[in-house]
Amino acid sequence: MRYDRYGPIPHVWYVGDDDDPEGDGEFVCCPPYLAEQGLLWADNVLARCCKCEVRLQLPPDVPKEIKRICLECVRIEANISSDEE
Secondary structure, eight states, X not given: OEEEEOTTOXXXXXXXXXXXXXXXXXXXXXXXXXXXXXXXXXXOEEEEOTTTOOEEEEOTTSOTTSEEEEHHHHHHHHHHHHHHO
């Protein structure tokens, strides 16, 4: 697994395969959206995790074709990936 920070935004990460160093990633890992805390940045948009459906927040310029994933699910994906090696 490869993790790359999404631009200047510290809370969003691209997650991809080591085999594809030039790619944008398979997932974009985003923090959860908690209504009582609000958005981390005012222009963030909401989405759902592709694995567990929890609500996420992310910048509006993240490409739509990349799957969104929460922090907990990306941890599980990383463990599965390391077990396969």
